[in-house]
Amino acid sequence: MSDHSAAQEELEQIHALIKNGIADTMDIYGVNRSVGQLYATLYLSDEPMTLDQLRDELGMSKGSMSLGVRKLLEEKIIHRVYRKGERKDLYQAEQDFFQFFISFFTRRWEREKNVNLYAVKQAQPRYQALMEDPDTPEDVRAEAERHFNKINDSLQYYRFLDILVEEFEEGDLAQKLLERHNKRQASES
Amino acid sequence: MSDHSAAQEELEQIHALIKNGIADTMDIYGVNRSVGQLYATLYLSDEPMTLDQLRDELGMSKGSMSLGVRKLLEEKIIHRVYRKGERKDLYQAEQDFFQFFISFFTRRWEREKNVNLYAVKQAQPRYQALMEDPDTPEDVRAEAERHFNKINDSLQYYRFLDILVEEFEEGDLAQKLLERHNKRQASES
DNA sequence: TCGTTTGTTTAATATTATTTAAACGTTGCT
DNA sequence: AGCAACGTTTAAATAATATTAAACAAACGA
Structure with missing residues (x-):
């Protein structure tokens, strides 16, 4: 210096x-x-x-x-x-920002998936037990059913997170997207 | 209640x-x-x-x-x-976690792109000026060139962020990935 | 218009997170 | 072994954030 x-x-x-x-x-x-x-x-x-x-x-x-x-x-x-x-x-x-992105986000997406999947897996049988129990008041049963369906729908989202992680880590998604757009631009000219 | x-x-x-x-x-x-x-x-x-x-x-x-x-x-x-x-x-x-994901992350990815693109666009001509100025000491010139090349490489990454935002917002990337994996699983059975 | 209800802002307080300096333990060298 | 150079942990301090209660302002209805 x-x-x-x-x-x-x-x-x-x-x-x-x-x-x-x-x-x-x-x-x-x-x-x-x-x-x-x-x-x-x-x-x-x-x-x-x-x-x-x-x-x-x-x-x-x-x-x-x-x-x-x-x-x-x-x-x-x-x-x-x-x-x-x-x-x-x-x-x-x-030095590679792509690698930075992948390390940073896949780590978080995976944690999100694990945390919520754990909660959902615990909740599902308990909702079902409530729904099947004849002693459950009707309003509670209806609410349990709504929640059960809601978290059941969310499973698709956690599957998406899983796919996203895999696509970035193993499938080279970042480069694929870039290439796809390069081709598209070339064909437009 | x-x-x-x-x-x-x-x-x-x-x-x-x-x-x-x-x-x-x-x-x-x-x-x-x-x-x-x-x-x-x-x-x-x-x-x-x-x-x-x-x-x-x-x-x-x-x-x-x-x-x-x-x-x-x-x-x-x-x-x-x-x-x-x-x-x-x-x-x-x-209610749609996919929409949540898209709103949440595209907003941040766009900000990341803007913040850094702004800095890079400001830095580039200044690095070039340093490199072209004959009064610049050789060691400083070399350092300027290294940095210039480094941030130049990073532009590709910000383009990726841009594509990612577009693919999620307009291109339905989330659903496409899910469908692709559903097909793959089906063909494997 | 006036009084009420509602949401926002503000200034103070409480809580949490960051930062430091010093103590500590480990490692490598002679 | 003994010393010196490191990196880590810690307890205390400092700084940053979140939270509250109260003041405020805007909208509403009578």
Whole structure:
């Protein structure tokens, strides 16, 4: 890193612009802005970085860096990198935004499916028991039936989430959509 | 609402189970759990509800209900309903989870695209100016070029987001994926 | 028009989440 | 083994968000 020339200064300003956009994006999806900046910093860095370098760059505590890095690793949107003769842990951002998208959303869609499927599977037999029990008052029975049908319909949606995850992870859906649109545009000209 | 029979009690317990799953889901996506419960309550209700009914059901203040309802309206996952001779505002949940998914995510994907495309469009000419300026030190120029290429690659990703939004909103992508998988399963048997 | 009902805004309060500094435990090196 | 360099955990502080109650404003009906 040479002296702080005007060109250097300009570079850093543009850098900040991009970094901000990425941090905003993470914010949109409910991720802490600081964690977003952490990702953005790694994303723009040409080299893997250590916790100390990140601390210096973001001006935050090392504890924060440790927590942030762990979250990003869990999301699989940064990776640990090994380099011989380096004692410190090195981290590198996932550079492919498509991969970022897939890791980030499939993880959430899967959790949504699991959480709700669990609730639905528990609820269904209990609704049925209510409906079949002759002691159940008619108004309660009717309500149980409505709810039963409603959550039964929702199963189709969780199947959709499952398909979506599979299509993105295994079926290369992102690239397929892009290709399809490229062809469509070509045929229109 | 009749007496608090055992059946009634059981119904409410199952109700809570489902409501919890939905609130958890909203939480996954960074939406306040209370707002999630608001949606869940409307979702399970057979009738559109007023702010006062929601306040009674959730045991929260009317101000909170007002704020929560506004957020859900913005997301287009609940709708205002008009009924003759009713002074109070009535709200109804979007019952179709597919529509929920589409409203919720396309809104965010579009924002992600706009935020980052704006930053990239601003950054590109500035990187180019740096690269073309003969006064720019070589190390800065090289860095500018690397960043320029990096953000240039990202444009493809924002195009993907755009296609995804269009495919879900106009192209019925969700149903298409479901149908495709139904056929595949049928042919495998 | 006036009084009531309704929804929204506001300012204060309470709660939750983030951040830090320091303590701690681990690892690698000499 | 003993020391030094790390990364993690923790308890406390700080900051951010959510929530409430009360003031307010708009709409309605008599």
